[in-house]
Every structure is written in C-alpha cells, then in structure tokens.
Amino acid sequence: MSSKDIDWSTLGFEYIKTDLRYVSIWENGKWDEGTLTEDNVVHIAEGSTAIHYGQQCFEGLKAYRCKDGSINLFRPDQNAKRMKASCDRLLMPEFPEDRFIDACKQVVAANEAYMPPYGSGGTMYLRPYLIGIGDNLGVRTAPKFMFSVFCCPVGPYFKGGLTPTNFVISEYDRAAPNGTGASKVGGNYAASLYPGKIAKDREFSDCIYLDPATHTKIEEVGAANFFGITKDDRFVTPLSPSILPSITKYSLLYLAEHRLGLKAEESDVYIDKLDEFKEAGACGTAAVISPIGGIQNGDDFHVFYSESEVGPVTKQLYDELCGIQFGDKEAPEGWIYKVK
Numbered sequence: 479m480s481s482k483d484i485d486w487s488t489l490g491f492e493y494i495k496t497d498l499r500y501v502s503i504w505e506n507g508k509w510d511e512g513t514l515t516e517d518n519v520v521h522i523a524e525g526s527t528a529i530h531y532g533q534q535c536f537e538g539l540k541a542y543r544c545k546d547g548s549i550n551l552f553r554p555d556q557n558a559k560r561m562k563a564s565c566d567r568l569l570m571p572e573f574p575e576d577r578f579i580d581a582c583k584q585v586v587a588a589n590e591a592y593m594p595p596y597g598s599g600g601t602m603y604l605r606p607y608l609i610g611i612g613d614n615l616g617v618r619t620a621p622k623f624m625f626s627v628f629c630c631p632v633g634p635y636f637k638g639g640l641t642p643t644n645f646v647i648s649e650y651d652r653a654a655p656n657g658t659g660a661s662k663v664g665g666n667y668a669a670s671l672y673p674g675k676i677a678k679d680r681e682f683s684d685c686i687y688l689d690p691a692t693h694t695k696i697e698e699v700g701a702a703n704f705f706g707i708t709k710d711d712r713f714v715t716p717l718s719p720s721i722l723p724s725i726t727k728y729s730l731l732y733l734a735e736h737r738l739g740l741k742a743e744e745s746d747v748y749i750d751k752l753d754e755f756k757e758a759g760a761c762g763t764a765a766v767i768s769p770i771g772g773i774q775n776g777d778d779f780h781v782f783y784s785e786s787e788v789g790p791v792t793k794q795l796y797d798e799l800c801g802i803q804f805g806d807k808e809a810p811e812g813w814i815y816k817v818k
C-alpha cells in the first residue's frame with residue numbers, strides 16, 4: 479500500500495507494509511553494523527530457536543508527528559532497557575541502547591511518508607524484535623541472533639478509543655508466578671490468544687488476568703496494564719513480578735503525581751474491592767489510555783464511572799500524556815527523542 483492510499487481517519491491497529499526496516503545480525507559474539515532493507519520477509523534456518531523454543535522478544539513504541547512538523551519518539555531508551563531485560567531472561571545478547579534508539583530513528587525517517595499527520599489521531603507504531611536464529615536442534619541458546627525494527631501507521635488498539643469498553647475476568651493465567659510475565663516474550667502472547675478469543679466471542683474488548691498464585695488480584699488487561707482512580711483520588715496500578723513493566727504505566731504514575739497532584743502508587747488491586755475505584759482504565763503504548771466501562775467477574779458485572787463516557791481524571795491523564803507525546807505539552811526531562 480502506498481502512503482497516499484491511507485485514510486488516516488479510519489486507521490486501526492493492522493499491519494501495513496512500509497518501505498524500509500532495519501536489520502542487524504549477531505554472530506561470533508558481536509552485532510554487525512546493521513542495514514535498512516526493503517525485504518519484509520524474514521528468511522531464517524528451519525532449526526531456529528525462535529521457531530521451536532520461543533527464544534525471541536519484542537518491543538512496541540510509537541513515533542508522533544508534532545504540530546511544527548517534527549517527529550517525537552516517546553521514551554525509546556526505556557524500551558531498549560526492557561528489551562535488554564527480556565534478553566537477559568531468555569539468554570540472548572542485548573542490542574546496545576544507543577543503537578536501538580538510532581535504529582528506531584532510522585526506520586521512522588526512512589518511512590516518513592507513512593507518518594500519520596498531526597491531528598489525525600494516528601501514530602507510527604514501531605516493532606523492534608530480537609530472535610534466535612541459525613542451525614540448531616536441541617533446547618539451548620541459538621548460535622546466531624537477529625535484531626530488527628519495522629513500523630506501521632496505526633490508529634486505536636481497542637475499538638472504543640476514549641469511549642469506555644467492557645472486559646471480562648479470565649480463568650486462565652498469562653504467566654506463572656516466577657515465570658516470564660515481566661518479559662516481553664512471544665510465549666506470553668501465544669498463551670493469551672485463547673483466553674482473548676473467549677472474551678471477544680462474548681463481545682468483551684479483551685480479558686483481564688488475575689495474579690496466577692491466588693487469583694484474587696488484577697494483573698493485566700489483555701496486552702495492557704490496569705490502573706484505577708480511587709474515590710479518595712489515588713492513582714493505583716498493580717504491583718506484581720508477573721506483569722509487564724509498562725512504560726506508559728510508569729509515565730502515568732509520574733504524571734498523576736506531578737501534574738495532577740494525585741497520590742500515585744503501585745499496590746494490590748483486589749477483584750472483590752473494585753468499589754474503591756471511581757474510574758479505571760487500561761494503559762499501554764498501543765492502548766494509550768482506554769477507559770474501562772465495566773468488568774464482568776463470573777455473574778457479577780461491576781461498572782466504574784460509566785459504560786459510555788470517559789471519567790474526568792482518566793481524561794485529564796489522557797490529555798497530559800498525549801499532549802507530551804505530540805509535543806503540545808512540556809515533557810519531563812529525557813522523555814522525548816526527536817527523529818527530526
């Protein structure tokens with residue numbers, strides 16, 4: 479698809495082939511210099527550990543077109559650090575942070591024609607990934623690795639955007655108590671497909687996972703973190719070793735405290751104490767801030783602020799976060815990296 483065929487206003491969260499992606503290969507203890515390529519098909523050995531043993535990880539971040547025409551990347555250093563943590567957990571070599579950021583910049587600049595314009599509601603989603611490749615058979619770490627970044631213009635991840643949608647508690651777990659829940663690795667997402675389908679078949683946006691040890695506390699909202707605003711104005715988001723440490727979540731913790739003057743904390747969110755919250759939402763790079771209308775838990779359906787309207791605190795957080803990302807509000811030191 480050529481950039482001129484894109485209707486920015488109807489963009490969803492779908493793959494659109496862009497012109498160039500970045501690829502670098504690790505072999506004999508070092509990464510090569512990396513290159514941009516037009517080829518969007520990955521040719522790898524049939525014995526690659528990424529295919530058989532899930533030795534792979536990925537990231538997700540966005541580029542934003544600003545009013546003045548410049549392009550912002552939001553906290554790519556944090557994605558580089560999280561990818562390093564995923565690599566450590568899966569015995570893969572890290573891709574250096576400065577090169578990670580440079581690769582993201584190169585990919586956005588090379589595909590600038592696909593950048594959604596300021597004000598269109600669209601953004602450019604970047605997908606860095608690192609996979610074990612090369613000839614192999616047994617369960618062991620790969621002899622070679624590939625790091626790549628591609629990008630796609632995207633619109634909202636959950637259909638509602640800022641209109642609340644409903645979620646259902648899953649009886650399945652996405653991660654084990656001491657497993658890989660905190661790493662951004664494909665296995666967690668493969669495990670989430672079936673519970674996600676059950677939720678969507680029931681017309682929910684997605685499912686909510688409880689903590690795998692006790693099934694009493696909220697952990698993740700599909701592929702996003704949970705947050706709630708309590709009736710006494712605290713911003714609360716779950717603290718757990720088995721959830722993905724969301725960069726959006728940590729940004730909102732900061733903004734809730736320093737820009738909105740709320741108390742902000744990571745703590746347990748018990749499923750039988752949802753009455754403490756006046757508003758709730760899902761947050762993430764793709765989800766941005768998606769208000770939660772209600773949560774179905776067995777036969778019980780709990781509504782937060784409203785099933786049809788975003789709550790005022792959630793809206794304030796959304797305006798603050800997006801204002802920073804699109805360059806309309808002053809960013810905390812070090813949050814924005816300019817592509818151009």
Ligand SMILES: Cc1ncc(COP(=O)(O)O)c(C=O)c1O
Nearest residue numbers: 701702703722724725726762763
């Ligand atoms: C399982 C899961 N939780 C939370 C998030 C949100 O993380 P971030 O804000 O870094 O995008 C993601 C990714 O977007 C995710 O896949």
